Amino acid sequence: MYRTSLLLFVLLFPWLPGCGEARQTPLLTVAGEPVSAETFRTAYVDYLLQTGLKDDARLRDGFLQRLITTKLVVREARDAGIEQEEGFRFFREKARRKLLVEAFADRVLFDTIRVTEAELAEVFVRMNTQLRARHLYAPTRETAEALYARLQAGESFETLAREVFADTTLARSGGDLGYFSFDEMDPAFEEAAFALRPGEISAPVRTAYGYSIIRVEDRFTKPILTETEFAAKKDRLEAYVLRRKRAQARSAYVRHAAAALAVTFHEPAFSHLVDQAAGRAGITDDETAAAFLEAPLVSFGPLDSRRTWTVADFRERARFTGAARRAAIDTRAEMEDFVRGLAVQEAMIEQAEAAGLDDLPEFREALRRALDEWIWEQAFTRIVAGTVVPEDTLRAHYEAYRDAFVVPERVRVREILVATKAEAESLRVRLGRTRFEDLARRYSLRPGADATGGDLGYVTRDQLGVLGPKVFEAAPGAVLGPIEVKGRYVLLEIGDRQPARPAPFEEARAEIERQLREHFEMKRFREHADRLRTRYDVQVHREAAARLAAALDAKKTS
Known part of the structure; x- marks a missing residue:
């Protein structure tokens, strides 16, 4: 949490020479760099809004001290020559390119985007509406169009779902997604679904994951929507609609530009x-x-x-x-x-x-902030890199919490990964006369399968993700699949099991060290930060601080 909050300061503060701080009242000076009272006040208020914390003198001082620490760490890294490193040069170019794309989008794509009352009202209704829908997934437009043609020819969602989703819950439910509401699905999926009446089927819809064909089964809208509710949520709705319209504008521009190229x-x-x-x-x-x-x-x-x-x-x-x-x-x-x-x-x-967008002051400021963020992350990692958790501390923690350290149940699994469901089904038929590992060596797309025979070793339920329950319910010797995994298909052969057992210290050691390491990292970091305060000059201008405190107190009581 401490590391994350420090990173927040890097993002909030525009530490750019010539950006106006020198002309404002300095609140503090760190290694010769001034930070104005107004800059601090703006960032501090934003911090309160983001965290939900209430202003008080102690929180204010903590914010100031962590800001000083952040600036010192970044300054030390710059003095040590981090800007001459290849990693810095790479990140600088990466950040420059990203910010140029964003600047272009702001000036060319987003400049005329406005949010209307009608759009806000539509989104407000969506927030109070639930849809139930089915869908069929396809990785390519060609596959999606073929599925859509089969639907139009009379085949059912249920039949096609068993085909496209293989052995999954969606296959058994006919692609039923259950009920969902506003902002719970891919934006393109949501737009298409809310445009349908119950029983209607969409043409293939391009989403971030491929293509979907959608059929809405049911729609329920809260019967009483008041102006008071709408007014209370209007600001949040406006920000949401603006963000979505910008994303849609960017996507549309990319499609049209790609066609023009x-x-x-x-x-x-x-x-x-x-x-x-x-x-x-x-x-x-x-x-x-x-x-x-x-x-x-x-x-x-x-x-x-x-x-x-x-x-x-x-x-x-x-x-x-x-x-x-x-x-x-x-x-x-x-x-x-x-x-x-x-x-x-x-x-x-x-x-x-x-267009010269990279010469604008706001662009240079944004680039500087991005670079400071990167420097902070690199510097923090290097400062704590040599942290060692004492051996006696590790053993004491193990003895105090011995019962919590358990080696989970594991099962041995072999895998064959292929490109199509038809290929997977063909290989499964051959398992009666050919060993699983021989087929894996010859046909599996998994790198290294030719040497291991598709052996994944002993794996835990968590390591298998959504496949975990299915694998752990299967008996040794069973073959599961074909199962779709990210557009490909797998066959899994279930091997023997290793039951859960208490973990001896040597096996639990890595987990104990992981649990305790952050505490010792922060101890090491604080000691380093204290040394930086003796190396660099830090001045807090008390009169400016007092005026700022008075202004914040007045704002709080007004």
């Missing part, structure tokens, strides 16, 4: 890139790897100024996106969407630069 993909490099992302292919020797990186991958842009990215060009842009986003790419369609998005992002950045 006329993105085309070059083979065989693109197919090989998809196989790499899905874990189906690799490059073994340096010469082949170098040739692959230089191969043309994608072309886009107007006819008179089209450009082509090689695989290396693509990877240079892709590394500025989140690792989780890259790791989620399994199919060709997902890779195509990802590359189109990068091409549109590149165009937005270039337009923002051409």
Whole structure:
């Protein structure tokens, strides 16, 4: 909690030279940098609103002291040369690109967005409405269109749900999602569902997860909605509608811009890139790897100024996106969407630069805050990195809470991962005459399965996530599946079990250390922060502090 609250200060305070602080009354000066009373007051009030805490002198002083600590830590890291490190340079470029895209969106996409009373009223009704709906999921538009055609031809939701959801609760319930209300589903899903009357079926709807075909079963709206209720929630509704309209505007712009760029993909490099992302292919020797990186991958842009990215060009842009986003790419369609998005992002950045948005004071301030946030995180991690929990403390904690440390029940599992349900079903039929591990070695897409025979080892219920109950209910020797997992299909062979048992100290040691480590990390950090106060000059200007306290007290009693 202490670390999180310190990070909040980095986000709240605009520590930019020349941003007006020098012309305001300084509340304090830390290592030569002034912080104005007005800057502190604004951030402190925001902090109270976010946390729900009530102002008092003790809280005020704690906020001030933690602010000083944060500034000292960032200053020390800068003095130590963190800005010359490769990690800093990478993050700076990543933050710069992200902020340019946001600046472009603010100026070009969001500038004319307004929220009307009719929109607020519609959302207010949705807040007081519950829908019950079914849906069919498809990973691609082509699959979704095929499912929709089969529905139109007379096949039932229940039949198709058993097909698309494999062996899941949704398969058994005919895709029934139960009742849901406002802001509980994907925005595009919600928009389509609320536009339907009971019994109506939507065309395929693009969501963040793929495509859905929706049938509304029931709708219930609270019968009495008052103006007083509407007025009390109007501000929150307006913020919500504005946020959603901006997200919709951005999505629409990306779709239209991608179409205008006329993105085309070059083979065989693109197919090989998809196989790499899905874990189906690799490059073994340096010469082949170098040739692959230089191969043309994608072309886009107007006819008179089209450009082509090689695989290396693509990877240079892709590394500025989140690792989780890259790791989620399994199919060709997902890779195509990802590359189109990068091409549109590149165009937005270039337009923002051409308009000089990166020279605006507010842009420079936002970039500086982002960099300070990164520096703070890096510095904190380095300060506490050498923390050691004393051995006698670990053992004393174990003896005091021995009964709490248990090695959970585990079951051994083998897995075969394939791309399609039909392939999984075909392999399951062959299990009568071929060993599970032999099929895993030959057909499983899981990296390393050729060596392990699909053996995942002994796993706990928690490690298996939603599959946990199903696996732990199965008898040794049983084969489960096909089960859909993120657009692919698995077969699971259940092995022997290891029952739960008390954990001896050596097995519990890592968990005990995890439980106690934060306390010792914060002790180490506080000691370091105390040393920084002797190294750098810190001045709190008491007259300004007194005036600020009086102003806050007056505001509190007014």
